[in-house]
Amino acid sequence: MNKAELIEAMANESGLSKVDAKKALDAFIKSTSNALAVGDRVALVGFGSFSVSMRESRKGRNPQTGAEITIASKKVIKFKAGNELADGVK
Secondary structure (H helix, E strand, O other): OOHHHHHHHHHHHHOOOHHHHHHHHHHHHHHHHHHHHOOOOEEEOOOEEEEEEEEOOEEEEOOOOOOEEEEOOEEEEEEEEOHHHHHHHO
């Protein structure tokens, strides 16, 4: 499912227009991104939670030359599915 299909599904499920569903989805994405950018955790009961963690620097290899390189540390976003979502997928 891509963004356009998600907007259409949200509009059909909620009775909103596609324009309003797009505004709601865009607002959710922006709010979630802003919260994660400052290190907050976003938890949606029954759906799951988004969080930011730090991936430490590590050694790697350049696949073309085989030379050892250092991969820099960085922040990564993690998603943990909630029980209702996990059970619905089974």
